[in-house]
Amino acid sequence: MTPTGKxxxxxxxxxxxxxxxxxxxxxxxxxTAIASALDxxxxxxxxxxxxxxxxxxxxxxxxxxxxxxxxxxxxKKAAKKAKVSVLLLPxxxxxxxxxxxVECGAQIxxxxxxxxxxxxSEQHIxxxxxxxxxVFALLMMSHxxxxxxxxxxxxxxxxxxxxxxxxxxxxxxxxxxxxxxRVSTLKNGLKIEVGFHAHNNLGLGIGNTLAAVDEGATxxxxxVCGLGGGAGNAQEEVLVAALDRAGYxxxxxxxxxxxxxxxxxxxxxxxxxxIDKAALALGYSGVYSSFLLHTYRAAERFKVxxxxxxxxxxxxxxxxxQEDLIVDVAYxxxxxxx
Amino acid sequence: xxxxxxxxxxIGPGNIGTDLxxxxxxxxxxxxxxxxVGIYASSDGLRIADKLGIGNSSTGIGALLKxxxxxxxxDATTASAHFKNAALLKEAGIRAIxxxxxxxxxYVCPVVDIAAHLDAPNINLMTCGAQATVPIVWAIGTVTKxxxxxxxxTIASKSAGPGTRQNIxxxxxxxxxxxxxxxxxxxxxxxxxxxxxxxxxxxxxxxYTAVAEQKKEEIIDAVNxxxxxxxxxxxxxxxxxxxxxxxxxxxxxxxxxxxxxYLPKYSGNLxxxxxxxxxVGDLVAQKLLEKEG
Numbered sequence: 001m002t003p004t005g006k007x008x009x010x011x012x013x014x015x016x017x018x019x020x021x022x023x024x025x026x027x028x029x030x031x032t033a034i035a036s037a038l039d040x041x042x043x044x045x046x047x048x049x050x051x052x053x054x055x056x057x058x059x060x061x062x063x064x065x066x067x068x069x070x071x072x073x074x075x076k077k078a079a080k081k082a083k084v085s086v087l088l089l090p091x092x093x094x095x096x097x098x099x100x101x102v103e104c105g106a107q108i109x110x111x112x113x114x115x116x117x118x119x120x121s122e123q124h125i126x127x128x129x130x131x132x133x134x135v136f137a138l139l140m141m142s143h144x145x146x147x148x149x150x151x152x153x154x155x156x157x158x159x160x161x162x163x164x165x166x167x168x169x170x171x172x173x174x175x176x177x178x179x180x181x182r183v184s185t186l187k188n189g190l191k192i193e194v195g196f197h198a199h200n201n202l203g204l205g206i207g208n209t210l211a212a213v214d215e216g217a218t219x220x221x222x223x224v225c226g227l228g229g230g231a232g233n234a235q236e237e238v239l240v241a242a243l244d245r246a247g248y249x250x251x252x253x254x255x256x257x258x259x260x261x262x263x264x265x266x267x268x269x270x271x272x273x274x275i276d277k278a279a280l281a282l283g284y285s286g287v288y289s290s291f292l293l294h295t296y297r298a299a300e301r302f303k304v305x306x307x308x309x310x311x312x313x314x315x316x317x318x319x320x321x322q323e324d325l326i327v328d329v330a331y332x333x334x335x336x337x338x
Numbered sequence: 339x340x341x342x343x344x345x346x347x348x349i350g351p352g353n354i355g356t357d358l359x360x361x362x363x364x365x366x367x368x369x370x371x372x373x374x375v376g377i378y379a380s381s382d383g384l385r386i387a388d389k390l391g392i393g394n395s396s397t398g399i400g401a402l403l404k405x406x407x408x409x410x411x412x413d414a415t416t417a418s419a420h421f422k423n424a425a426l427l428k429e430a431g432i433r434a435i436x437x438x439x440x441x442x443x444x445y446v447c448p449v450v451d452i453a454a455h456l457d458a459p460n461i462n463l464m465t466c467g468a469q470a471t472v473p474i475v476w477a478i479g480t481v482t483k484x485x486x487x488x489x490x491x492t493i494a495s496k497s498a499g500p501g502t503r504q505n506i507x508x509x510x511x512x513x514x515x516x517x518x519x520x521x522x523x524x525x526x527x528x529x530x531x532x533x534x535x536x537x538x539x540x541x542x543x544x545x546y547t548a549v550a551e552q553k554k555e556e557i558i559d560a561v562n563x564x565x566x567x568x569x570x571x572x573x574x575x576x577x578x579x580x581x582x583x584x585x586x587x588x589x590x591x592x593x594x595x596x597x598x599x600y601l602p603k604y605s606g607n608l609x610x611x612x613x614x615x616x617x618v619g620d621l622v623a624q625k626l627l628e629k630e631g
Contacts, residue, residue, distance in 0.1 A: 059488050059546035059587060060529055091530040094507040116495060116534040120506045301584070317535040324490050324544035328591055331579050 005247040009219045011045040011108075011136075012038050012236060013197075014265060015071070016087055018227030019051035020290040022270055024064035030268055031071050035078035037264045038224070041256035043236075045108055047085040047221075048075045051229065051290055052321065053112065054086055054093035054101055060323050061092075061290075068097070069104050076105030083107045083134070090120045092321065095127050102131055112138035112168065114319045115145050118153040125160040136195060136219070137162035140320045143173040143286055147185035154186050164193035164219055169208060170320055172199030172230055172283040176211040183215035195219035198234040200226055201283025203275055205234040206242055213248060224257065224265045230289030231279035237261045278306045285314025294323050298330035308333055342630075343370040344623035346410040347402040347432075349423055351376040351383025351394070353499060354437055355414035357600040358612040359383065363390055364599075366616060368623035369410065375402045386600070399423055403430045409626055412615055413438060416501055417508065424460055433626075434460040435619055437611055438501075439508045445520050448617040449567045450476045456625045461618060465509050466607040467491035467528060468516035469614050470543045470575070474590050475521030477564035478581075481557050483550035485586075487523035489513065490546075492531045494538035497605040506530060523547065541594040541606035542578065548586050557581055561590060571617035572610050573597060 015026055015034055031048065038046050048071050050056030050064050057064045068086070076084050085108035086101045098109060109128040111121045121137060128135045137157035142150055154165040167182050174182075179196070186194045196212035198205040198221070209220050222239045226232030237257045240250050278296070282289055287310055295313075299306040312329045346362065346369045348355045355374060362371045373393035376384055387394040395401035402408060403426060410433045413420045420440035427434045436442060443460030446452050447469060455461055463469065471489040478484060491513070493502075502509060510528045517526025533539050549557070558581050568575045574595030582589045594606030601608050 058527060058529065059548075059589075060490050060544070090506050091510065091532070094510060096507070096511075114532065114534065117503075117532050119500075120503045120532065122504060123507065317533075319531065319533050319535075321490075321529070321531045322492060322533065324589075324591070325492075325542075327582070327589060328542075328544075328579055331582065 005249045008213055008243055008248045008250055009044055010236065010239070010250050010252060011047055011085055011219060011221050012043045012223070013047050013221045013233055014038070014224045014227050014236070016047040016049050017051060017221070017229055017233050018223050019064070020229040020293065021227045021232065021273060022268070023293060024050055024062045026065065026071065028066055028070060028074050031074045032078050033264055035075040037260040039079045039082045041260055042252045043082050044251060045083045045085050046075055046079055047087060047110070048072050049087040052092060053089040054097040056092055069100055072101055072104040072106055085110055087112060088124060089113070089321065090124055095124055098124060098128065102133065106133070108134045108136065110136045110138055112140050115139040115142045115150060115153060118156040121157065122160045125157065125162055129161040135162050136164045136166055138166040138168050138197070140168045140170045141288065142167040142169060142182060143171055143178065147182050150182055151185050151189045154190055158190055158192055162192060164195050165190060166195035166197055166219070167212070168197040169199055170288050171286045172201030172289055173286040174208055175202065175204060176207055179208045179211040180215055183212045183217050187216040193218050195221070197221040199228065199283070199289045200231040200233065201275065201279050201289060205232070206238055209234045209239060210242060210246060213243065224261045225269060226273045227265060227269065228289065230282045230292050231275040232273040278310060281307050281310045285311055287313050287318065288320045291323065291326055294326050298326045302330040302334040304330050304333040304337065342627060343368055344409045344626050345370050345372040345407045346412065346619060346623070347372060347405070347408045348374040348412045348414060349399055349402065350414035351381040351387070352414060353601060354608055354612060355412070356383035356386055357608060358412055358414060358615050359387060359392065360599050361612055361616045362619065363392065366620055368620050368627060372408060373402050373405060375399055399426060408432055410435060410619060410622060412619065417505070428459055433622060435615055435622070436460060436462045437615055439465060439505070439512045441512065445516050446618055447472045447476070447520050448571060448614050449473045449564060450520050452618055452621055456622055463611060463614050463618065464516040464520070465513045466611045467509065467513040467530060467543065468520070469610045470541065470592055470594055471545045472516050472521045473564050473568050474545045474561060474592065475517055475523055475547060477560040478547050478549060478557050478588060479522040481553050481560050484523040484547050485550060486525045486548040487517045487521055488527040488546045489517065490529045490531065490544040491607070492533055492539065492542045493607045494604045495532045495534035496538050497541070497607055498532050538602070538604035540604055543592040543594070545590045545592065547588045549588055552583060552586065554583055557588060572613040574606055574609065
């Protein structure tokens, strides 16, 4: 039987968002093994970068075991068909980092800003387009703004030349109704494709991704075993099965991607990817998912409960990248206690 | 108050230039703001100059260059404009204090290295992130060698103008270089984050250093003393979290509240630049006056 359903492109984030879950300690051997297996399963695009994007290697976000360049080169070598994607957050990485990534083999560039700050990405998007790359522009923490504001920002991305705009549910705080409203507003207001990136903090990674696809999103992120910040992302092998049942095509072999999960990724996971109390608190209070492990560390360092830190971070309306505020908040809570 | 002051000009009547003009007008010991020049007649800064009785022109740098009494000019335009202005000012024999990231002249931070550059024809004030964090890195560096310094500057979205937004890479690159050149770290890295929260947040800066020797008491003492020195010209500069020690990592956090002159108080990032410009300008002017005798 020839599949007839609409094609949904999955961008694998197992080694990029999943980098948070392993505290950025993937080795070149890990990267090569995972990328080869993903490529063999028919995954169309594989993202590789520090979890916080190119040049995320830092005290602020955690030092990676391997450089971005070495990992990109390894994925490029392993991927026979899949395109290689990289992530860049203006303010952290620069055009110089992007240039190097392209020299190592990056073909898709994803440029992410907080969902109200799209105009800091103009230089990076334009340069990437001039270099002939496919460019996706990402609105992070998209639960924090209403659809009209998100559309206004998405239109800026479109005007700079982006090929697609993504809604990132960076805090895993969206529920399906909110996904429907956001994706349909973008879909109706833009000429370019719309993408969606889920987190599973409220247990809605797959459900929200299906909601996005039903509203016309044609590119979605997923991670094998759900590996990612917070409670992880849309679990790729599950998403492939669910999209298939919903009548969409992904081009990914379900049996093979299930085996990648069980045989290649699971043995490399330092902890199970579950919705624990703190991960749930991220989604509930709308806090950036990659704050999770940093919060555990600060909680231990300053002897304060992780939940207290996360709720305060939610109250302060922190945005992605403000990992230093975790220490600030933990320090203040510890001093208040004593 | 000395009887005599040095006449100075300002190029660029935007937020920064206007705030600086008001600060010089109100607080400078050795400078008299004689003229401010821009390219738009509608600039708010020119209107305020009128009110304060300060000369102004909307036809560009020409009026400033023509005035032979001007000895110092502050450039609050953009890096690309400063490359042109720098050459014109040099030709006219006017000292340039550059608030753009052009970096034609040496990087200067008032508490660290101004003494070495008082006679330089062109002085660059780095970035706001560098003005806020380089003093701390430099202070720790007086105690022990710094293998690596990394800073994270978080700024209210409302306080990041189009210049910063369109040139965000220049901010991170210039700040990182300043951490090395002025802060004396072997390697520097800078990150900038914009936060749109309402009410707008104050400028926050986290400074991480990897130190060769963990001399806790001496490091804390050096940081405290330096914060006091910066406070002398940036009253809203505060230690938010004193140095925290984790093995060779030292984490220090700084908050900057603006003076609330022309700019709102949350614009600590802009305030620290104009405050540094006022401090540096006064030192340069003082030296010029001494020479004149």
